[in-house]
Amino acid sequence: MIHVYMKEQYVARKERIIVKDEFGKDIYLVTGKWGNIGDGLYLYKLDGTLIAEVKQTKLALFPKFDLYLSGEKVCSISKYQGLKNPYFHVTRIHWLVTGDFVKGHYKITHLTKTVMTMEKAYLASGDLYALAIQREQDLPLCICIALILDHWAIRRTPKKIKKERLRLQTYS
Incomplete structure (x- = not known):
């Protein structure tokens, strides 16, 4: 199993993202932006080799993205509304890809097997996503999907959290 870490909310800010391994060593660099059809993110090795890219092909409440490895389209990913949560x-x-878009817990499965899990981790250096990927060959695609999930995660500001706590206290 491979463990990698990336900062949360960097995609939303259009900043570069450094993906680190479990020992804190930089292994990938992500650049790019979202917002328009054709925009995308690019995953590079630190030597500058382009590994993977994500291109947005549909702008909507339920968007669509194409994922490429070494310039070749490998798959597409689309968002759908489930009974309880989107997937x-x-x-x-x-x-x-299923999970909790509020708490930041996600899981990728293929049939009954887990491909990747993604959890939020809170550190002094900032909020991170911890990715646990079963097979090394899935690493680039899993990172690309993690970037999409980060982009569509539901953000709660401290003000909203405080209001919710007050609301819950009044019913206790």
């Missing part, structure tokens, strides 16, 4: 379906490779 993503990854075509061609038949992955299903």
